[in-house]
Amino acid sequence: MHQARRRDRRPAHRTAAEARARAVQHQAPAWAVEVEGADVVIVGYFSGRKKDWAALMDTAARTLEERGARIVGRIVQRRGVSAGGARKMALPYSSRTLLTYGKVREAATLCERTNADAAVFVGCLTQRQRHVLTRMLGCPAVTLTDALTSATPRPRPGPPSRSRPEPSPSSEKPRRAGPTPPSPTSPDSEAGPLRSPEP
Numbered sequence: 001m002h003q004a005r006r007r008d009r010r011p012a013h014r015t016a017a018e019a020r021a022r023a024v025q026h027q028a029p030a031w032a033v034e035v036e037g038a039d040v041v042i043v044g045y046f047s048g049r050k051k052d053w054a055a056l057m058d059t060a061a062r063t064l065e066e067r068g069a070r071i072v073g074r075i076v077q078r079r080g081v082s083a084g085g086a087r088k089m090a091l092p093y094s095s096r097t098l099l100t101y102g103k104v105r106e107a108a109t110l111c112e113r114t115n116a117d118a119a120v121f122v123g124c125l126t127q128r129q130r131h132v133l134t135r136m137l138g139c140p141a142v143t144l145t146d147a148l149t150s151a152t153p154r155p156r157p158g159p160p161s162r163s164r165p166e167p168s169p170s171s172e173k174p175r176r177a178g179p180t181p182p183s184p185t186s187p188d189s190e191a192g193p194l195r196s197p198e199p
Helices: 016-027 053-066 102-112 127-137 144-149
Strands: 037-046 070-079 119-121 141-143
Touching: 037 053, 037 102, 053 070, 053 144, 070 102, 102 127, 119 127, 119 144, 127 141, 141 144
Parallel strands: 037 070, 037 119, 119 141
Antiparallel strands: none
């Protein structure tokens, strides 16, 4: 009698990126990340009609650096008219990953090569996209808003305060000596009128 093949329950071989992603998911939610001192990859997805996409990427990088992050790479994907027509230019390529599969693999390779601590997306992400991208990239996938919310801006150093130098002992002016008080004298030492000796 033919028996149905049982399902193989042995654990599948996972790559280093998938192992890191599973560890990150058990430690904290995908959108919780501390950007101060972290190596960050910036990911931008823009419509073909967006002409200032480069300025938006530069602004995001500058804002993250002010929070103490180190920018180790950038990934940009733009959706043109050829990808489904003009009416779909503002829509994501995928409801799961936002980007195309090839661009996600490119971002995952960059995150693995630079050992990035987080991938910060300039646009919006759904909760499903956060979890899927975190698993595929091997590091937390968060939005720029999430990263800025969890970070505190560093205070900018102000101008150095000018402190007055303390006067040296040699530069101090000698104090004027006041009148010396009369020293007390004994009754025998009081001076009286001189008398001539009697014969």
